[in-house]
Amino acid sequence: MRLDKYLKNSRIIKRRTVAKEACEGGRVSINGKVAKPSTEVALGDIIEIQFGDKTLKAEITNVAEHVTKEGSKEMFTIIE
Structure with a gap:
């Protein structure tokens, strides 16, 4: 799944366009590397x-195309 779509589906960021802009602005990284929206x-x-x-x-912790509001909380675990 694309990073921008994952951020929207998991409800970390509410809109996909905002998630895309955050990625393009260099504010999102995966495993220590700056990530593009299509990563x-x-x-x-x-x-x-x-x-x-x-x-x-x-x-x-989970990658799913369609999730409910309650199910979105199970897609990630906050570390810090």
Whole structure:
């Protein structure tokens, strides 16, 4: 699954266009490398997102095309 679509489906970022802009701005990295919106994500990947002066670090635990609001919380585990 594409990174921008994963961020939207997991509800880490609410809109795919905002997720795409964050990736293009260099604020999202996967396993320590800056990622493009089209980067494929896999189970066990570590995502880091810069939100202003805060950083969200999460591990991917599930990749699903269609999820409910409750199910989206099971798609990642927050590390820091």
